[in-house]
Amino acid sequence: MPGIAEVLHARFVAHAYPLHVHDTWTVLLVDAGAVRYDLGHRAHGTGSLVTVLPPHVPHDGRAATSAGFRKRVLYLEGDALPPALAGRAADAPELPDPRLAAAVRQLHAGLLDGREPLEVQSRAAVLVDAVGAHLSRAPAAPARDQPLARRLRSLLDAHVVEGLALARAADELGVTGAHLVRTFTREVGMPPHAYLTTRRVDLARRLLLAGHRPAEAAVLAGFHDQSHLNRHFRRVLGTTPGRFAGR
Template identity: 55%
Template sequence: MLDHPQIRAWRPALSGVEEVFHARITDHVYPLHTHDSWTLLIVDDGMVRYDLDRHEHGALEQMVTLLPPHVPHNGRAVTPAGFRKRVVYLDSSQLEDSLIGLAVDSPVLEDLVLRQRIHQLHQSLEHAGEELEAESRLALVSERLRDHLQGRVEDRTAVRNAPIAHQLRDLLDANFVEGISLQDASEALHAHPAHLVRVFSREFGMGPHQYLTSRRVDLARKLLLAGMSPRLVAASAGFYDQSHFNRHFKRTLGTTPGRYARSGPPDLVAPFC
């Protein structure tokens, strides 16, 4: 009896990503097919065997697989237990068609840093309201993929550019409630998105999305202690919705917004609006 695939697929609100696809596959065999986008795949359990340009390859845990657009490929599980995979489909704004031939020659990338970044990208795509984080992580992933294909992967952790890092911080400070996209920041500061993420993280020890969230949580604390209800604080501090607000507030402070607001001496706790 065939075991039906367990599938989740959605179109995220992130320019450059056409689709996110998570699946557990056992019996299903993918026939030869093509995509018009780049297939960036990581395997969480099991192994996938596939043919690309008439050559057999394998996708394993801890490795990254990049299948180029317009080139036929198939796919099947190696063992009866099947496999679990996560895929993002990238458009040509992330990787140019001129790189297709290089990807055909080397679709498997052994790079634990890249794999971890792809995992973090998937995590950020799971929740609404994390657009800046997803955009930042995508910029670093696309840059490293391009470096792999062009044979120039290098350690960029020492890259410094303090002035532009501070300019980006000023831009985030001026827009932390309404938010600003990494692309808009890139255009305003005339710097590549991935470069902005690297220099900011190097200068301040946290990513731009983490800084933006911390500013929002800091404002939320003030509003809560001033007596504003958590429901109104979520929107006033720039969070996507109540769930988004609660998740980040508790992650930062270890308690919910409501409990935080009621945590002071009874005579000093301001009434909710």
């Protein structure tokens, strides 16, 4: 469906997401249990509220209790919402509106049971508009992403598959490699190599959903081989590429 990159339903008990990033907007609804997570250097928690995580901001996630949690997630394409709202989502990701939660549930139900496409597309359009309206009412967030970190992030995003040597990035940006790593880690919340790896995992997810076999997805996403992909995919998502693709 236009605007929706992926839909994920999952239950986790022991798995904890490490810091990772997406190039999509994450619209999360917890159906059972509660989740604790860090987003942009700040600790958060969510239960039955709709939570919206912006693209390119590192976050993790773990169950708040030993019972684990069950969740439904909509991954919206990066251009589904205005980029200016990313800072507001990073500062206030929980949207305390029961009507919004009901709209998310209805959209998931429509996606699952194969309703008339126009109905589902209409629900999706109204939901995205409502999320944007909520974020627009939140206080404007101060810019935290320093220009140097932002420029390196753009370089990494442009070289996800082939990778980028630190010396080349430092030379292009006119600073030392050590200064570049320190600045990026401080401002973004994770070192450049970790950011690049999670972007590759994100790309591999897309490739698997598009029908590529795990071995193909591994190479196309920039990993050495399927074993390399398996290790990072399981660390981030708590399951293997083969099982993910099979479901």
